[in-house]
Amino acid sequence: DTGVSQNPRHKITKRGQNVTFRCDPISEHNRLYWYRQTLGQGPEFLTYFQNEAQLEKSRLLSDRFSAERPKGSFSTLEIQRTEQGDSAMYLCASSPLGDTQYFGPGTRLTVL
Amino acid sequence: EDQVTQSPEALRLQEGESSSLNCSYTVSGLRGLFWYRQDPGKGPEFLFTLYSAGEEKEKERLKATLTKKESFLHITAPKPEDSATYLCAVQATNDYKLSFGAGTTVTVRA
Numbered sequence: 001d002t003g004v005s006q007n008p009r010h011k012i013t014k015r016g017q018n019v020t021f022r023c024d025p026i027s028e029h030n031r032l033y034w035y036r037q038t039l040g041q042g043p044e045f046l047t048y049f050q051n052e053a054q055l056e057k058s059r060l061l062s063d064r065f066s067a068e069r070p071k072g073s074f075s076t077l078e079i080q081r082t083e084q085g086d087s088a089m090y091l092c093a094s095s096p097l098g099d100t101q102y103f104g105p106g107t108r109l110t111v112l
Numbered sequence: 113e114d115q116v117t118q119s120p121e122a123l124r125l126q127e128g129e130s131s132s133l134n135c136s137y138t139v140s141g142l143r144g145l146f147w148y149r150q151d152p153g154k155g156p157e158f159l160f161t162l163y164s165a166g167e168e169k170e171k172e173r174l175k176a177t178l179t180k181k182e183s184f185l186h187i188t189a190p191k192p193e194d195s196a197t198y199l200c201a202v203q204a205t206n207d208y209k210l211s212f213g214a215g216t217t218v219t220v221r222a
Contacts, residue, residue, distance in 0.1 A: 043201075091155055101146075105154055
């Protein structure tokens with residue numbers, strides 16, 4: 001399968017712990033996006049990369065959140081000092097330049 | 113700020129009972145309007161992209177249309193496997209992120 005992959009699929013952590021999620025985009029897709037989705041809502045944009053450059057960050061992305069895309073391939077999203085309000089589905093998507101975004105299966109984060 | 117409103121929030125249909133979902137949007141300039149399907153616990157699955165008013169696209173029992181202010185997703189003779197949440201999103205001309213609505217959850221009973 002050559003779609004977008006995300007790991008882990010589920011993560012349960014205690015408040016105050018750090019967590020890191022990984023996204024592997026579709027091969028040769030230049031753009032990579034992170035979104036967050038809570039129950040009953042549509043995905044909300046967090047940040048995106050064109051190759052290795054992070055071009056836009058949402059106001060939702062507090063200083064506890066950091067994303068990287070070294071070498072323009074996979075990306076990681078780290079949340080430091082997690083809070084219960086961080087519980088959500090974290091979605092990654094990739095696209096060729098300016099085209100349709102294809103989503104991965106998501107990482108479900110539960111903060112206890 | 114781009115805004116997307118979907119209605120109704122939920123739709124219960126009998127198998128074979130056709131219906132339409134609405135997506136109203138406000139955007140400074142439209143690069144594209146996207147429809148996705150999302151099953152519980154999974155990521156959104158791409159269905160259609162519409163770029164200009166008057167455009168229509170079809171896939172199996174689904175047909176998407178676009179005007180300058182809204183889009184419709186028509187479901188013709190739905191089957192139980194069409195049960196899902198349908199998400200609408202817009203992309204502005206000066207940006208690449210998607211702004212999503214809250215979705216319409218469709219349940220089709222056999």
